[in-house]
Amino acid sequence: MLNSKSPVPLYHQLADILTERIRSGEYSPGQMIPSEISLAKQYGIGRPTVRQAMDTLVRKGLIHRRRGAGTFVKRPEAKVDLFSLAGTSQAFLTQGIRPGRKMISPLCLKTVEGDPENPFNGHRAFFLSRLTLAQDRPILVEDIFLDAELFLGLDKIDLRDKSLSRVVMDHYYLKPENGVQTFKVEALSGTRAKLLGLTRKDPVLVVKREINFPDAPGAVYSVLFCRTDTFAFSQTIPGEVS
Amino acid sequence: MLNSKSPVPLYHQLADILTERIRSGEYSPGQMIPSEISLAKQYGIGRPTVRQAMDTLVRKGLIHRRRGAGTFVKRPEAKVDLFSLAGTSQAFLTQGIRPGRKMISPLCLKTVEGDPENPFNGHRAFFLSRLTLAQDRPILVEDIFLDAELFLGLDKIDLRDKSLSRVVMDHYYLKPENGVQTFKVEALSGTRAKLLGLTRKDPVLVVKREINFPDAPGAVYSVLFCRTDTFAFSQTIPGEVS
DNA sequence: CAGTGGTCTAGACCACTAT
């Protein structure tokens, strides 16, 4: 089941296996999952390695541990965690909602100008803009800027039906280190208002997000324009893991 | 230096020591901190224990590791992380901004009614409302609800000049496990508009936050009404730790 | 090359839970 020759660490492989079993329902909410010792024996690995795998699931909020009792699958949260670093489509998929997507501006290289808040201001960057719908209603416009040098060749990749964060991970082997986002309430411009089915001057939630990668701070910058009247945007904030 | 008889785990003690050295500037940004092996020898503990301590610092964003090179103190982030679980005053303090506070409704027991989104709806709960100012400008009104049974005796505690999250930690030994918050853009009621120096119907950012404690989900619920025109609200999102 | 962090093992003792 586990491949110790793989470059993927054992604890990561095990974490993936357990995650899949939870997502598929094999381990259902409230149920106890096999103990650390039994998993260690079953897979022929050490208990610390099992713990390391479970640590990641605890941080993701999939399980919780009760000393003396066991480890249990958490009941899934009721809301859409939109503001995580994993990417917007991932946020919807974890809820069983399939978001609709409409490209507004296809990926292109462009020079960013007149936007001092944009870390790419004055430089060339990849740019795309897209609309997200839920249950056929427009809820979100995303402008995304990506570092032109770091993501060299991005315009050669077919992005249709692919998660942008997956492309970044699989093609460039880049995993977000952390991010900073700021929240504002702003009035919409005319063109964006039309896309979201609103009138100009309707206020929306504007989220500006900067994502940092190892040795490449701010390599992705995105601006989200969110309708909040038909859909509640939410996020889960992890606590500290013991 | 470390006390192995203490009920506080060794890795936690070491994490506190290292955190303090970073906060005090003894280890300054960019500087390499002692290697895991040297710390293990110095404190007479195992290397995995040192790693466990450093893991927490990585998750807090205080340090980052570079394989083959060492572990380094990160440069502090530039913005105010308002939407963390640590509490609002903590968010300002880490930036050197001393927020002004004005109590609107002092702590009292009240029965929550007519608010289906409030987890305390139909029950009695502690309630308080306060205004936060930055640089003498109103920026934030907070309504806070706390579980009446869990925080029994809270009304006997002098809350002036104390962080609410500190009181919860120090008096009730409760550490937030995680939280869920939802974001909306809403128009203000007349009374709150006045407090924030706005006119009625001015849209503000409304954040509803539910904080979960071990064995006490949703024991704290708060609603934040935020002006976003004079002050940008931001947060840092941690990535996954390897 | 020596030193670093990344991973992993095979144990150990403890506090706690359920029965």
Added chain:
DNA sequence: TAGTGGTCTAGACCACTGA
């Protein structure tokens, strides 16, 4: 009491960095 998670040790091998 048996089984669980929480902590900790003493080692090991590897990939990687920097001199």
